[in-house]
Amino acid sequence: MKRRDFLKYGAAGLATAGAGLSPFEVLAQALPGTAEIKLGITDVETRLIDGDKVNMLAFRLDGGAGALATGRVPGPVLRVKEGSLVKIIVTNDRQETHGFEITGIPGAKTEIAAGSTATIAFQAPMAGTYIYHDGHGGTPLYRILGLHGILVVEPLNGTTPAGSRTPYSLDKLAPQSYAAVSALFDALGTTERFQGGADGKWMPAPSNAEASIREKIWICAGIDPKFNALIERGKQIASSPLTANVVDTFVPRYFTINNRSGYDLHADYDGQLPVIAKNYIGEPTLFRIVNVGLAHHANHFHGNHLMELARVDLNPKSTTYGQIIVPDNIFEVDTTAMWPMQRRDLLLPFEIPPDIPYQIPVSGPTGSQFQRMVNKQAQEPFPLRYVMHCHTEMSQTAAGGNYPQGMVCHWEVLGGLGGRAKATG
């Protein structure tokens, strides 16, 4: 780490630096853990939904496998523990200067000259969802060309007194938010609405995985090919009237989630960041959704309401501007507003969809009752597929107007309550 970077990071509380130890090592000794991540900035070719190909800028992960090693849009999902010391080393393979910063973590920002390497170090803040991206020159140019990804900060103490896992450090939340989050996650698996017992609890993704069946990452964006045409391998992106005024000249013709549109989202292939949630009733699933594009989106999930767990305060006049807000009143929503650079965590409960009729009398915990979608007793054939589409109508299109090929996909109920045990047992 450059000394300059360390000073930028802030040396408060580090006055006791021991002889022979770098500031990084001293800080590392005082924290619960360290993480060192090596990224590269490169370019890749991407095939769009209509078969057209465009060049994109991409992050690659040193030590990653497959597409992550050579470069992928979005960049690798990085997972670190709250409070740990994180060191990110970025090598710029390109011919122009790039930047690297993490939205929501002040000071986590650097510049990387063509062909060189730079490092940022920071203490991982409050658990939640963060965006890393290239905001070089204060424009979104390189971000929309592909240089974006998610940093997930995992909680140090995310377990409620009753033993339910949550995505947040409960002791860092205000008392009302603590109560609301614990009440929801404790209710999972234990009530008539949220059934499933121990299997009905939320489970975080493993720390060494980008995502999991119970934790999805969705990165919303848009592509305007006239900007992608500026990228040539081995050549510098030249300044032009286009690059000088990105926001006014960017006209998205493709709308993407994890860099794919429409039909290309119906299944996940090797090397892609998974999109589609496929679970059984009683298997709540967390969605970390961000918008790195320049258009507003309003993602609507059919079939279940989602519990809105966290968002970023985007009001510049607010005292909590830029911070993650875990509300003290968790709203149920079916459509979630995603302004540019918004980040939201939402829980899709995988509860019995309300459009499935009550039919089968069973004896339940409170005596005889009607229960729907018990495994193998469903009134509907599985899998049930429910639409997810963006209510900003324009963004359901791709290739300049093909509907429905933009920000449109689905989520899937594989089977009824207890179905996974039966399917695997």
Ligand SMILES: [Cu+2]
């Ligand atoms: Cu809708």
